[in-house]
Amino acid sequence: MLVNADFHIHSSFSGGTSQRITMKKLAEGAKKKGLDLIATGDCLHEGWLNEIKEGKMEDGIISYNGMNFILTVEIEDMHRVHHLLLFPSFDSIKEFRRIIERKCKDWDEGRPRILLSQAELLDAAHMAGGMIGAAHAFTPWTSLYAYFDSISCYGGKPDFIELGLSADSDYADRIEELNDMPFLSNSDAHSPSPFRLGREFNRMEVKEITWDEVEKAIKRGMITNVGFPPEKGKYNRTACSSCYRQYSREEARKMKWKCYCGGVIKKGVRDRVEELATFEKPRHPEWRGKYIHMLPLAEIIAHALGVHQSSSLVTKRWNELLRIGNEIEIMLDIELDEIKKATPPAIYNAIKAFREGKIKILPGGGGRYGEIFIEEEVENDLWYR
Numbered sequence: 001m002l003v004n005a006d007f008h009i010h011s012s013f014s015g016g017t018s019q020r021i022t023m024k025k026l027a028e029g030a031k032k033k034g035l036d037l038i039a040t041g042d043c044l045h046e047g048w049l050n051e052i053k054e055g056k057m058e059d060g061i062i063s064y065n066g067m068n069f070i071l072t073v074e075i076e077d078m079h080r081v082h083h084l085l086l087f088p089s090f091d092s093i094k095e096f097r098r099i100i101e102r103k104c105k106d107w108d109e110g111r112p113r114i115l116l117s118q119a120e121l122l123d124a125a126h127m128a129g130g131m132i133g134a135a136h137a138f139t140p141w142t143s144l145y146a147y148f149d150s151i152s153c154y155g156g157k158p159d160f161i162e163l164g165l166s167a168d169s170d171y172a173d174r175i176e177e178l179n180d181m182p183f184l185s186n187s188d189a190h191s192p193s194p195f196r197l198g199r200e201f202n203r204m205e206v207k208e209i210t211w212d213e214v215e216k217a218i219k220r221g222m223i224t225n226v227g228f229p230p231e232k233g234k235y236n237r238t239a240c241s242s243c244y245r246q247y248s249r250e251e252a253r254k255m256k257w258k259c260y261c262g263g264v265i266k267k268g269v270r271d272r273v274e275e276l277a278t279f280e281k282p283r284h285p286e287w288r289g290k291y292i293h294m295l296p297l298a299e300i301i302a303h304a305l306g307v308h309q310s311s312s313l314v315t316k317r318w319n320e321l322l323r324i325g326n327e328i329e330i331m332l333d334i335e336l337d338e339i340k341k342a343t344p345p346a347i348y349n350a351i352k353a354f355r356e357g358k359i360k361i362l363p364g365g366g367g368r369y370g371e372i373f374i375e376e377e378v379e380n381d382l383w384y385r
């Protein structure tokens with residue numbers, strides 16, 4: 001069976017998350033999105049773990065309100081690099097905690113800082129029976145390639161690389177040492193809203209949804225990675241993190257990474273990959289699945305209506321459309337004729353433009369997301385913003 005999975009999310013116990021996130025809300029949001037399996041996130045946190053345990057655990061998967069969850073946590077290491085870890089059972093979490101206990105000072109944080117190196121964390125994760133990989137590997141801060149030039153700092157090979165919202169497999173497969181690594185594309189959602197959940201996800205083939213099958217599927221590589229066009233990500237281009245002015249790598253270097261406004265210039269993922277690249281063009285290994293670019297439906301609706309994404313009208317139209325299928329089906333699978341019947345023409349036209357590859361992106365950078373526009377609007381001077 002094909003399963004849509006998002007392996008990186010957070011609970012309200014992680015910094016930077018605001019809303020009250022509950023397992024129930026996550027389950028609801030994931031269903032509407034069209035996900036079959038999602039991360040619990042923050043599984044080392046006692047409070048969150050208690051809520052997770054309200055679900056029913058079987059074969060390493062927790063079922064809660066009709067959704068499948070897998071135990072995960074994001075950890076910050078002694079070098080401030082973020083890692084994503086997956087665990088098969090509550091016992092393995094206990095074992096992992098036992099190994100790292102003395103190196104962690106902030107158990108109240110959903111994304112704890114553990115004063116170990118990459119290699120030590122990799123060993124600890126494997127000893128506890130879990131999997132580990134670099135989270136948002138190319139982001140200009142708190143990522144592996146922000147501070148290191150090679151995955152060799154793990155000592156051995158991690159189990160996967162998470163591409164992050166500003167990169168796709170075309171980026172990562174320009175780097176030779178990643179050619180034999182499985183790639184994950186996850187949302188890193190800080191909210192249970194289906195506008196955020198599953199904005200990137202993995203489609204994999206499994207016999208059934210169990211830890212063993214998921215582990216095998218991750219190690220084999222995904223059937224499809226689905227996610228943002230890299231330009232949509234907020235760190236795609238080199239840009240100032242205060243005023244978002246974009247720079248070429250050369251300009252930034254000349255400016256000593258200080259913007260005219262006094263802000264700090266952050267190296268974009270595109271430029272970082274250019275530095276690390278072994279190959280001029282991506283070289284995908286034969287087993288690598290396709291990467292499909294997808295955008296949040298809410299953003300497409302907001303764009304079509306010329307309103308902000310948080311507008312109640314967007315939610316209304318989004319819910320209307322959801323009567324014919326979940327969001328992933330609407331974006332990728334359902335016949336356009338059927339969509340035409342379910343939504344006003346402006347929204348239908350925008351979804352059609354997306355399917356035809358006519359939605360373009362003004363690239364993001366410095367912490368600001370890229371913005372979408374439709375090619376024909378510019379050509380026909382219908383560009384209203």
Ligand SMILES: [Zn+2]
Pocket residue numbers: 074082135136142
């Ligand atoms: Zn992170």
Ligand SMILES: [Zn+2]
Pocket residue numbers: 240241242243244245259260261262263264
């Ligand atoms: Zn600036």
